[in-house]
Amino acid sequence: xxETAQYSLLSANTDAAxxxxxxxxxxxxxxxxxxxxxxxxKVHSSRNLVVEVSNVEYVSSAGIxxxxxxxxxxxxxxxxxxxVNVQESLLHILNLVGAKEYFLLCETIEDAESxxxx
Numbered sequence: 001x002x003e004t005a006q007y008s009l010l011s012a013n014t015d016a017a018x019x020x021x022x023x024x025x026x027x028x029x030x031x032x033x034x035x036x037x038x039x040x041x042k043v044h045s046s047r048n049l050v051v052e053v054s055n056v057e058y059v060s061s062a063g064i065x066x067x068x069x070x071x072x073x074x075x076x077x078x079x080x081x082x083x084v085n086v087q088e089s090l091l092h093i094l095n096l097v098g099a100k101e102y103f104l105l106c107e108t109i110e111d112a113e114s115x116x117x118x
Contacts, residue, residue, distance in 0.1 A: 005029035007036050010052065012044035015117055018109055022055035025063030034066045047079035048116040050109055054085030059093055071102050080104055082112035
């Protein structure tokens with residue numbers, strides 16, 4: 001089993017950075033994912049964050065920690081974090097740890113961007 005993560009910046013401006021994640025968000029990949037996303041937010045002075053997660057196969061407690069830390073940082077800057085295409089397994093984990101209400105859950109990137117800019 002190849003437990004790696006892939007991540008990419010899909011778009012960014014001062015309103016929102018849009019990042020796609022794939023694979024495993026776990027202890028082995030959490031730091032690099034966090035650093036990548038945090039850098040994109042800072043470089044583009046993005047107020048909000050949109051994370052497309054349809055191809056995330058697994059999220060550990062370390063991965064939830066990454067999402068929560070990013071959410072806290074974005075919130076401190078007056079923004080919000082939207083998750084797009086949240087699969088049932090991730091939704092279940094967010095519900096279990098009581099974190100679902102901290103994120104705006106959307107079906108499309110366009111919907112997330114629209115709701116964040118409102």
